[in-house]
Amino acid sequence: MGVTTANGRFEGAMGLPEALVRRLRAGELWHAVLLVGEPSQAERAARWLAQALLCEAPRSDAPCGSCRSCAQFSAGSHPDFWASGEEGLKAGDVEALQAWLATKGHGPRKVYALHGADEMTPVAANRLLKTLEEPAPGTYAILTAKSRQSVLSTLRSRSFTCLLSASPPFLSTDPSSISVVARAASAEDPSFAGFMERVIEWTETWLRGGATPWEMAASWQSIAKDVPAEGGLLLLAEWLRELMRVRAGGQAERFANWQEAARRIAPILEVEQYAACVQAVMEARLRLQSHVALLLNLEQMCVRLREVTTSW
Numbered sequence: 001m002g003v004t005t006a007n008g009r010f011e012g013a014m015g016l017p018e019a020l021v022r023r024l025r026a027g028e029l030w031h032a033v034l035l036v037g038e039p040s041q042a043e044r045a046a047r048w049l050a051q052a053l054l055c056e057a058p059r060s061d062a063p064c065g066s067c068r069s070c071a072q073f074s075a076g077s078h079p080d081f082w083a084s085g086e087e088g089l090k091a092g093d094v095e096a097l098q099a100w101l102a103t104k105g106h107g108p109r110k111v112y113a114l115h116g117a118d119e120m121t122p123v124a125a126n127r128l129l130k131t132l133e134e135p136a137p138g139t140y141a142i143l144t145a146k147s148r149q150s151v152l153s154t155l156r157s158r159s160f161t162c163l164l165s166a167s168p169p170f171l172s173t174d175p176s177s178i179s180v181v182a183r184a185a186s187a188e189d190p191s192f193a194g195f196m197e198r199v200i201e202w203t204e205t206w207l208r209g210g211a212t213p214w215e216m217a218a219s220w221q222s223i224a225k226d227v228p229a230e231g232g233l234l235l236l237a238e239w240l241r242e243l244m245r246v247r248a249g250g251q252a253e254r255f256a257n258w259q260e261a262a263r264r265i266a267p268i269l270e271v272e273q274y275a276a277c278v279q280a281v282m283e284a285r286l287r288l289q290s291h292v293a294l295l296l297n298l299e300q301m302c303v304r305l306r307e308v309t310t311s312w
């Protein structure tokens with residue numbers, strides 16, 4: 001069992017559909033979920049989900065990584081979590097699971113994860129059906145599979161299928177941003193002098209709802225007028241990634257000089273929202289290569305950013 005770091009928490013959430021995360025936050029998660037994806041990603045997502053369900057913190061912060069339940073989970077000793085081996089179900093697993101389900105839980109919820117639901121024998125699947133059909137209150141089942149089609153239809157029909165998206169490339173640091181961030185942080189490059197402070201102020205004004213998308217676009221054009229357009233957007237995307245990292249419980253790493261600002265701003269959005277914002281900025285950066293006028297491009301970006309902050 002791996003240790004759940006803030007980063008692990010954030011990676012686990014990635015790839016899970018928004019609808020599922022929203023239901024989780026609203027306390028309305030389905031009792032049985034089938035996660036379909038590459039096995040190690042599905043296993044990570046299943047662990048993240050289980051930890052979030054068992055976490056004692058408010059739902060918007062779960063999994064918090066620091067409560068008693070999260071500590072037990074990370075240590076691999078949570079009494080209300082049961083998982084089959086990552087390599088899939090073995091003979092006797094369903095019986096072992098049913099025996100565990102029959103015991104009284106330590107907390108209000110019990111979560112179990114069954115990996116390799118697409119390789120389950122019909123006998124094992126049939127044994128499991130009743131358990132899935134009549135879930136005890138507060139009991140959640142997480143099944144994982146490589147493909148949905150190969151899961152027996154009886155299991156499929158009793159669980160809610162979620163396709164995990166492949167890890168989107170915009171979530172990892174763009175190598176071309178490294179020099180831009182260094183230039184902004186060193187303050188030796190005159191064209192970047194004070195730029196980061198202006199980016200922080202711009203982000204805060206936008207996130208606190210103080211400007212329309214058109215005002216935001218015009219304001220961005222004005223604060224970034226001395227830096228190359230692409231460099232400015234790369235820096236903005238990296239700054240938003242940093243906020244996402246801090247929101248997920250991590251430290252500001254690439255913008256360590258602005259740790260305080262990152263801590264102040266990060267709680268405004270959810271991790272998933274920051275991911276959508278990074279994507280909007282990276283799309284605007286791609287559009288720079290087409291012939292879209294700069295201000296129009298920035299307006300498109302800001303309309304999307306405003307949507308992300310208001311429609312979740």
Ligand SMILES: [Zn+2]
Nearest residue numbers: 055064067070
């Ligand atoms: Zn917790």
